[in-house]
Amino acid sequence: MxxxxxxxxxxxxxxxxxxxxxxxxxxxxxxxxxxxxxxxxxxxxxxxxxxxxxxxxxxxxxxxxxxxxxxxxxxxxxxxxxxxxxxxxxxxxxxxxxxxxxxxxxxxxxxxxxxxxxxxxxxxxxxxxxxxxxxxxxxxxxxxxxxxxxxxxxxxxxxxxxxxxxxxxxxxxxxxxxxxxxxxxxxxxxxxRAGEPPLALVPPATCHVHTAFEHPPLLLGQTGNTEERKKKTTVAILKLSKIQVETLKKTANESWGKASNGRGYSRYESVTGHVWRSACKARGHREEQPTALGVCVDSRCRMQPPLPKGYFGNATLDVVATSLAGDLVSKPLGYAASRIREAIERVNDEYVRSGIEFLKRQDDLSRFQDLYAIGSEKGPFYGNPNLGVVSWLSLPIYGLDFGWGKEVYMGPGTHDFDGDSLLLPGPDGDGSLLLALCLQVLHMDAFKNHFYQDIL
The missing domain is CATH 3.30.559.10 (Chloramphenicol acetyltransferase-like domain)
Structure with missing residues (x-):
């Protein structure tokens, strides 16, 4: 162009x-x-x-x-x-x-x-x-x-x-x-608590294990992720119809034990569980391969009291769902959804405040930053064997009118890091969803096949 x-x-x-x-x-x-x-x-x-x-x-x-x-x-x-x-x-x-x-x-x-x-x-x-x-x-x-x-x-x-x-x-x-x-x-x-020092005494009730701040698993047999970072990637936008989304939700909720809190698995949990399983299959993981799924949770309404309306900044916190690839592939979709649900439900007021306190006590924050985007290999890497699925399902991304009408298309810009993905609502408001996914070229075709065929 x-x-x-x-x-x-x-x-x-x-x-x-x-x-x-x-x-x-x-x-x-x-x-x-x-x-x-x-x-x-x-x-x-x-x-x-x-x-x-x-x-x-x-x-x-x-x-x-x-x-x-x-x-x-x-x-x-x-x-x-x-x-x-x-x-x-x-x-x-x-x-x-x-x-x-x-x-x-x-x-x-x-x-x-x-x-x-x-x-x-x-x-x-x-x-x-x-x-x-x-x-x-x-x-x-x-x-x-x-x-x-x-x-x-x-x-x-x-x-x-x-x-x-x-x-x-x-x-x-x-x-x-x-x-x-x-x-x-x-x-x-x-x-x-921006700019405040760490608390002198941390109440035991607010001590959580923040695994999201640890580096995700490596491929079995590897001591680093340098080689995986170097592999060529490609991007695809995959559409799920309303019927396909509902099928995945129904499968997740009927194939595993009752979801916690008596609330059925959501669109995000069901579809993301399906993405996670499909990635494991496409990448050809061994059964004993540990794999992590990064989930970004908005804490605005999960805090007590909720953050003020219009809070500007970062109020999202990453949590990590983990599993062995063999369990994800061999067990029903509801199992993957349940692992994601457990990770999301950890995010409450105590968890957020504990996470902030944990970070305040760190000597250096560099290792928690995604600096691979600017050439460093120090930050967390959610490529093979891991994945990150960010939800834009609740964001007002469509209908942006600057005075000459609404857009004909909206989407994420360029992103070319293995394992990066976004879930977006379909632009027509018909209940469909879009998955914007970046994977290694080697795995994309196999992913597409599993992604669609396994719904049937």
Whole structure:
């Protein structure tokens, strides 16, 4: 795909904000601390384009400068302080806004499935630069020869998890449409004890074993994951119809003991259990191979009291479901779902606060950070024999209207790390689901076969 870059601007808050260094919570400083890309494709009506095409970029930049007033931390910069820890400097340095043009059309993109072509449509983050020089948000507006456009965003995961990133994006679109702010972000990270020292005495009741902070299993016979990290990967978007989703739920709930709390296994637990089993089969694991599944749980409503509405930052916590591959493959789907349910249910107020306390007591946070995304091999690796399935099922990812109508397609941007996957609701609201999955090339075809055939 030929893409020509036309302009690169810095967009700052339209009004000056409070300039200060603020501590981040421990949950902001673990896991993925790099940028997460998302992309939207639009096909504005021709009569809108003929009158407004020249103002499209100015509309986006103007509304962006206004939404950065309440969301002013996103216009700041991160700083390493010591021992793998970060602080956020609120300094109004702004976000990056790139304008580009492509000689391709939407037809050239087929079904919009993520591919290497997306690299031209999403701003590139230069991680060779010091972290305090990197904008926390990057935007790229690309015009296609067919009249369509794409808007992509890179948002630093160190300052915003999925719910917070979508909160910001939806409010930006609201202002672009000429509406007023819907809900201001809650920006006091002290509710998660940001910047506070460890407790002098930890109550025994709040001591949990945080296996999610340990490195996941290796392939049997290997002493590291260097070779697995090097293997070529590919990405696929796999669709499950409403009937297929319901079949998996029914199978999970009827094939194993009653789910805890008397609540049947959810869409996420059932489908993710199926993904986990399919990956084990596709990778050809031995029966005694340990395997871990990373699950990202939003703690906002699991804390007591719940976090304030609009809490902005990272309030998600990773938990890990574990099993032997042989058990996953030989036992019914309900077994895999039950392992996932057990992991999710560990996340309550005590678990979150205990996790924060555990991290506060660490000499260095580097080993808990997903730095493999920027060339390091120190962080946790959820590739073979492991997997991570992140749920976007409850996020308001569709219907993002900046003033020229809703998107024709929305999806994750480029992601090419073995074991990364996302579960998204189908765009038509018909009960279908989409699995955006990255696996080693060697295993993808076998995964697709198991993924669909095993439902039958």
């Amino acid at each position: 030929a893409v020509t870059f036309k302009a690169c601007n810095t967009v700052r808050p339209i009004e000056p904000s409070l300039h200060e260094r603020v501590p981040l919570s421990e949950l902001d400083q673990i896991g993925t601390i790099t940028h997460v890309p998302i992309i939207y494709f639009y096909r504005p009506q021709q009569n809108w384009l003929s009158h407004n095409n020249s103002t499209m970029a100015s509309t986006l930049k103007d509304s962006l400068s206004r939404v950065l007033v309440p969301f002013y931390p996103l216009a700041g910069r991160l700083h390493w302080i010591n021992n793998g820890r970060l602080e956020l400097e609120c300094n109004d340095k702004g976000v990056q806004f790139v304008e580009a043009e492509s000689t391709s059309s939407f037809e050239d993109l087929g079904d919009f499935s993520p591919s290497s072509e997306y690299h031209h449509l999403v701003p590139k983050v230069d991680y060779s630069l010091p972290i305090h020089e990197l904008p926390l948000v990057q935007v790229q507006l690309t015009r296609f020869k067919c009249g369509g456009i794409s808007i992509s965003l890179n948002i630093s995961h160190a300052v915003a998890d999925g719910p917070s990133a979508m909160h910001f994006t939806c409010e930006w679109a609201r202002l672009a449409r000429g509406e007023s702010l819907g809900m201001a972000p809650f920006l006091d990270w002290r509710v998660l």
